[in-house]
Amino acid sequence: MKINKFTYQKPDSDGEIRFDCSAIVENKTDFDIELVRTSIIIVNGSNVTVCGYENESDSDFISAKDSAEVDVAGWLSCDARTLNGSGENAKAYVSVVTYKREFVKIGQLPFPAKPGDYTEINKVVSLGGVADLMGVSCLRKKDEDGSAQLEMRSAIRNSSKDYIARAQLDVKLLDQRDAEITESYDYYSLPSKASQVYNPSFWDLKPKKCVNANFNISASVYTPVERYTAEASATLSED
Amino acid sequence: MNITLDSSAENIQKHLKECYSLRCKFTFVEKKPIPSKNSIFPFLINGDTILNELSSILPFLGLKIDFLNSEGQSVPMNLSLDESKDYKFIVDEEYEFNQLIKSLDAILTTNDYSDIEWIKRIIIRSIEKANSQEKLKIIKEKIEIIYAKNDKFMKSDYDAVFQFLKRKLL
Numbered sequence: 020m021k022i023n024k025f026t027y028q029k030p031d032s033d034g035e036i037r038f039d040c041s042a043i044v045e046n047k048t049d050f051d052i053e054l055v056r057t058s059i060i061i062v063n064g065s066n067v068t069v070c071g072y073e074n075e076s077d078s079d080f081i082s083a084k085d086s087a088e089v090d091v092a093g094w095l096s097c098d099a100r101t102l103n104g105s106g107e108n109a110k111a112y113v114s115v116v117t118y119k120r121e122f123v124k125i126g127q128l129p130f131p132a133k134p135g136d137y138t139e140i141n142k143v144v145s146l147g148g149v150a151d152l153m154g155v156s157c158l159r160k161k162d163e164d165g166s167a168q169l170e171m172r173s174a175i176r177n178s179s180k181d182y183i184a185r186a187q188l189d190v191k192l193l194d195q196r197d198a199e200i201t202e203s204y205d206y207y208s209l210p211s212k213a214s215q216v217y218n219p220s221f222w223d224l225k226p227k228k229c230v231n232a233n234f235n236i237s238a239s240v241y242t243p244v245e246r247y248t249a250e251a252s253a254t255l256s257e258d
Numbered sequence: 259m260n261i262t263l264d265s266s267a268e269n270i271q272k273h274l275k276e277c278y279s280l281r282c283k284f285t286f287v288e289k290k291p292i293p294s295k296n297s298i299f300p301f302l303i304n305g306d307t308i309l310n311e312l313s314s315i316l317p318f319l320g321l322k323i324d325f326l327n328s329e330g331q332s333v334p335m336n337l338s339l340d341e342s343k344d345y346k347f348i349v350d351e352e353y354e355f356n357q358l359i360k361s362l363d364a365i366l367t368t369n370d371y372s373d374i375e376w377i378k379r380i381i382i383r384s385i386e387k388a389n390s391q392e393k394l395k396i397i398k399e400k401i402e403i404i405y406a407k408n409d410k411f412m413k414s415d416y417d418a419v420f421q422f423l424k425r426k427l428l
Contacts, residue, residue, distance in 0.1 A: 021373065023364040033297075043361050045376060075324075077332045080349045086361040086380050093335055094310035189330050204281060204330035222272075 020044050020115055020247035023088065026256035027106025030099040036106045038070075039256065040092035044081065044115055044247060052081040053120035054241040056184055057091045057113070061253075063101060064108035070097035075184065077241075081117065089115065109253040118184050118241035121147025130192065130232040131159035131169070146240045149179040150186060150209065155236055167224040174216045175238065177209040184208055185241040190219045195231035200224070209240075260300040263292070267321055274325075278305075278339045281326040289320040305340035309333060351389055358384040359396065366404045374410055381419045385426050394427055 021043050028037045040059055046052050058073035072095045081087045091113055102109055123146050129138045140155040153174045160168040175186045187206035194200050203219035259273045267284040274280040292298070301315050309325050313335060316323050325333040325342065333342045362380050365373060381401060388394045401423065405416045 021365060021368070021370075021376075041364070043364050045379070074335075075332075076334075078334055078347045080347075080353070081357070082349075082354050084379075085354060085358060085383055086376070087357045088360050088364050090336070094308075094314050187330070202281075202328070202330070204326055205283065 020113075020249050022091075022111070022113055022249050022251040025111050025251040025253050026258075027109060027253045028256045028258070030104070034099045035096040036099050036102060036109075037096040038092050038106065038109070038111075038253065040095075040111055040113065040251075041088055041090050042113060042115060042247075042249065043086055043088050044117065045086040046081040046083060046117060046245070048244055049083045050119040050244050051083055052079070052117040052244060053077055054118040054184060055079040055081070055089050056116045056118070057089055058115075059091045059095070060112045061095070061097065062110050062112070064103065066110070069101040069109070070095060077120075077185075091115075106253050107255065111251050111253065113249050113251070115247045116184070117244045117246075119244050120239050120241050121149070122239045123147070123152075123237065125152060125155065125236040125238055128155055128157055128234040128236060130167075130229045130234065131157060132230075134159050134161050134167075140236065144238070146175065146186070146238055147242070149177065149181060149242055150183060150240045151176045151178055152188075152238050153214075155234075157234070162226060165225065166222065167226050167229060169221060169224070171219045171234075172216060173219075173236075174214055175209065175240070176214040177211055179242075180211050181242050182208070182210055183240050183242060185239070186215065187239045187241075188217045188219065189237045189239070191235045192221065192224075192229070193233055193235055194228060200228055200232060259303050261303060261315065261319075262300045263319065265319060267319075270316075270321075270323075273303075274339075278343050279328060280333065280339070280342055281328070281330070283324040283326065285322040285324075286320055287317060287322045290317040292318055303339065305338060307339050308335075309337055309339070309342060310335040312339075351387060355384060355387045355389075355393060358387065359400070362400055362404075366400070367407055369410065371410055374408075374412075374415055377404060377411065378415060378419055382422055385419075385423050388426065391427075394423065398423060 025040045054077045056075045060071040063069050072093050137158045144152040155173040158170045185206045186209045191202040192200040207215045327345050331347045333345050404411050
């Protein structure tokens with residue numbers, strides 16, 4: 020990894036100094052990278068932290084053996100007083116972790132036909148051999164204000180020794196003609212052996228639209244591939 | 259919509275979905291103290307609001323936000339709400355080629371000898387992925403620029419990548 024840009028601007032009218040930082044990452048592995056987690060710590064001339072930022076992005080796809088530029092600083096700024104008025108002595112500690120994705124189609128779950136009905140996916144599904152999805156349950160409660168009320172639950176267990184940066188559950192509700200009615204996406208990080216319950220939520224579900232509807236359920240886990248660290252000193256932005 | 263200190267995550271979520279087709283995931287975090295000279299709230303969001311900007315004020319409400327498109331993929335934070343409306347993240351040959359060229363632009367003036375091998379790898383990957391004469395022309399220009407601007411990129415490096423390019427041009 021190489022930090023190709025770490026710049027600061029002069030303090031703005033609020034006395035804030037803005038930073039920009041990006042890095043180039045080479046994916047030397049045979050895996051495609053589908054999630055990148057970046058973090059930056061900015062320290063002043065005394066090596067004391069004054070600000071920082073961390074981000075997780077799945078829109079930084081890096082093919083096997085390719086290189087790509089990733090944004091590290093986002094919308095990062097800090098009070099000029101913590102930097103003795105200028106960003107010239109600021110230093111950045113940057114770390115980047117790349118992750119590959121395992122995507123699994125879990126299956127279809129019928130929309131409960133009437134209040135009180137219950138449907139489930141009754142199986143444990145392995146997610147790339149590193150985690151298990153422990154079935155999906157869906158209870159239709161009493162309708163409220165003309166909308167169906169659902170209580171949907173699922174859980175993912177990290178069965179591996181690795182940290183899973185993101186374990187994601189995607190639920191799409193399709194009507195009887197397969198047109199999408201609504202969807203829910205939810206994700207959490209899962210330390211080794213940890214588990215997490217997912218409660219996909221939906222609002223304004225009109226019962227008539229949901230006759231013979233089905234949920235399409237899929238899940239993804241992102242496991243670490245490579246870790247990079249680098250440091251850089253700030254330069255004044257030319258912008 | 260005006261975001262105030264009383265705005266709820268649910269209201270913001272509904273507004274972003276209805277007006278900009280944006281999904282979001284909220285995480286509750288410790289509330290950031292409001293600056294004594296409160297010039298932040300009410301915070302008006304409209305189509306020109308940059309996601310980064312919106313994300314940076316939500317910690318004052320004790321919220322962290324991730325923006326997702328209709329496929330559940332992250333939306334780049336440098337987009338405005340209007341731009342993010344129909345954002346689709348498509349990975350195709352074009353995307354991969356552009357990523358490589360962007361990386362090349364970012365690294366071409368490096369002063370580090372060890373990066374020269376990396377530059378050569380990026381050039382060779384881009385040549386492999388170039389599927390038109392125009393793209394090969396772009397790479398040719400980049401090679402010329404690197405050779406002219408970077409004194410650590412030797413004639414032997416230039417010849418090595420140029421040979422590779424010539425084979426593809428034939």
